[in-house]
Amino acid sequence: MKQQEYFFAVDLGATSGRTIIGSIQDSPLTSQPSPLKLEEVTRFPNNLIEQGGHYYWDIHALYFEMIRGLKEVAQRGLNIKSIGIDTWGVDFVCIGHDGAILRNPRAYRDPITFEAMDDYLHHKLSPREVYDVTGIQFMHFNSLFQLYAMQREKNSALENAAKILFVPDALSWMLTGKEVCEYTIASTSQLLDPRTKELDEKLLASIGLSREMFGPMVQPGTVIGTLTEEVQRLTGLGPVPVVAVAGHDTGSAVAAVPAKDENFAYLSSGTWSLMGIETKDAIINDLSYERNFTNEGGVEGTTRFLKNICGMWLYERCRLEWPEEVRKLSHPELQGSAMSVEPFRSLINPDDDCFAAPKSMTTAIQQYCRDTRQPVPETPAEFCRCIFDSLALRYRQVFEWLKEFANFDLNVLHIIGGGSLNKYLNQFTANSTGATVLAGPQECTALGNIMMQAKAAGIVADIWQMRALIAASTQMVKYEPQDKAQWDAAFDKYLNVVNKKRE
Numbered sequence: 001m002k003q004q005e006y007f008f009a010v011d012l013g014a015t016s017g018r019t020i021i022g023s024i025q026d027s028p029l030t031s032q033p034s035p036l037k038l039e040e041v042t043r044f045p046n047n048l049i050e051q052g053g054h055y056y057w058d059i060h061a062l063y064f065e066m067i068r069g070l071k072e073v074a075q076r077g078l079n080i081k082s083i084g085i086d087t088w089g090v091d092f093v094c095i096g097h098d099g100a101i102l103r104n105p106r107a108y109r110d111p112i113t114f115e116a117m118d119d120y121l122h123h124k125l126s127p128r129e130v131y132d133v134t135g136i137q138f139m140h141f142n143s144l145f146q147l148y149a150m151q152r153e154k155n156s157a158l159e160n161a162a163k164i165l166f167v168p169d170a171l172s173w174m175l176t177g178k179e180v181c182e183y184t185i186a187s188t189s190q191l192l193d194p195r196t197k198e199l200d201e202k203l204l205a206s207i208g209l210s211r212e213m214f215g216p217m218v219q220p221g222t223v224i225g226t227l228t229e230e231v232q233r234l235t236g237l238g239p240v241p242v243v244a245v246a247g248h249d250t251g252s253a254v255a256a257v258p259a260k261d262e263n264f265a266y267l268s269s270g271t272w273s274l275m276g277i278e279t280k281d282a283i284i285n286d287l288s289y290e291r292n293f294t295n296e297g298g299v300e301g302t303t304r305f306l307k308n309i310c311g312m313w314l315y316e317r318c319r320l321e322w323p324e325e326v327r328k329l330s331h332p333e334l335q336g337s338a339m340s341v342e343p344f345r346s347l348i349n350p351d352d353d354c355f356a357a358p359k360s361m362t363t364a365i366q367q368y369c370r371d372t373r374q375p376v377p378e379t380p381a382e383f384c385r386c387i388f389d390s391l392a393l394r395y396r397q398v399f400e401w402l403k404e405f406a407n408f409d410l411n412v413l414h415i416i417g418g419g420s421l422n423k424y425l426n427q428f429t430a431n432s433t434g435a436t437v438l439a440g441p442q443e444c445t446a447l448g449n450i451m452m453q454a455k456a457a458g459i460v461a462d463i464w465q466m467r468a469l470i471a472a473s474t475q476m477v478k479y480e481p482q483d484k485a486q487w488d489a490a491f492d493k494y495l496n497v498v499n500k501k502r503e
Contacts, residue, residue: 001345006238006461008041008073008080009449010171011027012087014271015250016106017062017068018043018444021078022450024459024469035473036450038443042069048107051412055111056166059093063174068235074236082453083175083224084245085168086252086445088141089188093170093177094161102157102256105167106150108141109357114138116149123204124148124464128289131201131413135284135295136190137308147207164213168247175242176225178186179215182244185252186217187297192293194282194303220246220255220299221456245452246299250306252273252448253416255299255463256441258471263408265399267429268444269419271313273391274397277406291401300463305405307398310350312419314387317361318380326380335424338384344490346374346386350394373498392428396487399433413437416444421479431487432478441474 001087009020019041044065046365049056066085094102106112113165117140121127125140133242137140143166150158165173166185173179181334186199187190193200199211218224226239246252254276255269268274296304319327319334344370348355358364361381369376369386403410413435415426420439430437443445451466460466 005457006073006078006080007450007453007456007457008070008083008213009245009446009453010069010083010085011446011449012046012062012085012167012253013090014048014207015046016043017046018389018446019072020446020450021073022446024454032287036447036448036454036469037473038446041072046182049104055107057091057107057498059101059104059167059451060228062171066171066175067231067422070231070235076319080240082243082456083227083240084243084449084453085171085251086245086247087171087185088168089250089381090141090146090250091164092164092189094157094163095163095170095173096160096390096419097162101170102160105170106146108146110141110146112149112153113140113145116152117142117145119152120145120148120206125203125385130190131202131289132284133203134190135194135282135288135293136188137292137294138190139308141369142208143197144191144203144207147209151207161213163215164209165215166247169215172224172242172244175227175231177228178225178242180218180222180224180244180396181215182222182247182296183217183219184299185247186214187295188248188345192297194284194297197297197301206372217332218244219301220244220251220452225468231319238263241456243308243453243456244258245449249295249445250298251298251304252446253444253450254278254448254464255452256444256448256470257414257474258417258438258441258467258474259412259414260471261404264412265402265406265409265410265415265435267395267413267415267419268416268417269311269422269425270417271311271316273309273395273419274306275395275402276304277410279303281307283405293401293405302413302463304482305402309391309394309398310355311391314350314355314361314365314391315384316359318365321360321362321392322380323454332424334389335384335422337381338388339424340383341385343385343486344389344493345380346377347393347490347497348386348390348493349501350387350390350493352501368501369463372497374497377477378470388428389490390494391425392432393491396432396434396491397494399435411435415439418442420477425476427480427482430481431483434481437479440476441470447474
């Protein structure tokens with residue numbers, strides 16, 4: 001008789017977090033396990049704290065929420081097999097010599113990093129030297145530049161740190177007392193060499209740090225340890241194992257892409273859009289450097305070769321500025337209104353620096369259109385149409401670059417994450433790229449987290465069994481390309497607008 005197994009996932013984003021139970025009936029690896037089911041246990045905000053001109057995460061509040069979710073599981077009498085934690089990338093926690101957390105960790109949106117990247121690349125190592133080691137695209141909030149900025153300001157937490165743990169590793173340490181450096185989250189730091197799969201000593205030395213300050217490197221699927229006696233007492237659970245899943249949420253999400261084979265691209269669509277392919281080895285060359293592609297760690301030794309795209313950040317920030325009666329509309333209602341607006345009337349480059357952190361997103365979009373001599377959006381519908389058209393065209397640009405890098409035919413694009421529910425943008429993406437788009441699952445990060453725990457438990461053998469089980473547990477929506485000539489002409493206009501802005 002098959003046994004029901006339960007896995008506990010902690011899935012933390014930059015605005016909110018959840019604890020989730022995944023259930024699956026265990027069976028021998030030679031047969032197909034039953035479909036995976038998810039149930040949300042708790043949901044909570046992840047508040048960005050502004051104080052003294054800096055932005056922080058409340059690490060103890062996140063720990064409290066993990067404990068609260070585990071207590072709920074214990075009270076329900078669920079015998080969970082293991083626990084896994086995934087979070088956003090790059091951020092880290094400083095631990096003192098006495099084992100205490102030294103201040104809440106800085107958030108990646110902290111303004112201290114804005115000038116640090118240029119300063120580091122001017123005074124320490126050149127951009128090409130850094131890229132040739134790491135293969136990571138340059139973003140001012142990467143851990144390398146955060147640590148450099150903290151070093152420059154003589155940050156007391158960094159100066160007194162015995163250990164530096166990336167956020168999911170710090171939360172695992174709070175549960176188990178064991179220090180590790182999980183591979184996928186470390187790969188977001190711009191400190192890791194994807195060839196050696198280790199933190200680079202030269203880069204660490206350039207910011208006055210040593211390899212000993214970080215935990216031992218572990219791959220996804222490694223058991224870190226069991227809950228401490230204190231956590232067992234607080235939750236009412238026994239010595240449950242904590243598994244290092246793909247600690248970077250995108251790593252967990254990509255592990256959950258329900259692909260049939262290796263010949264696919266993915267678009268993790270949310271506040272950020274991340275478009276890429278899965279490769280066996282890192283791609284680090286002149287062209288990847290010129291186009292600022294990144295090589296992040298994946299499961300089973302793979303590399304996520306991808307590019308960050310601004311994503312629904314544009315829409316989310318505009319929505320906050322619109323009148324209350326507009327904000328009360330559902331997303332489908334608001335987005336549907338954009339379909340009545342003239343297509344390609346106004347186009348922007350979603351990744352232009354002016355959209356990174358403007359005081360007003362609507363003003364930034366309007367100014368971009370003025371600067372490029374285009375009609376200026378005025379209504380929410382016009383802003384939505386501008387954003388969706390522009391994102392789809394940016395996706396095409398990156399997708400065509402991926403075709404040049406891939407050593408296989410690329411005709412299928414899997415859209416995963418919350419954005420997989422946006423039927424308008426999904427169709428636009430199929431039209432723009434000329435690829436078959438398969439949308440879903442929405443809960444890809446939690447699915448990837450739980451399936452890596454299932455792999456550690458021996459329920460599935462490898463990533464392809466994981467993906468087959470996820471495909472059997474979810475329903476994808478297919479979008480085929482339409483209106484090719486119209487979208488080809490729009491892409492030419494988009495490229496002209498982008499080039500005009502650069503002039």
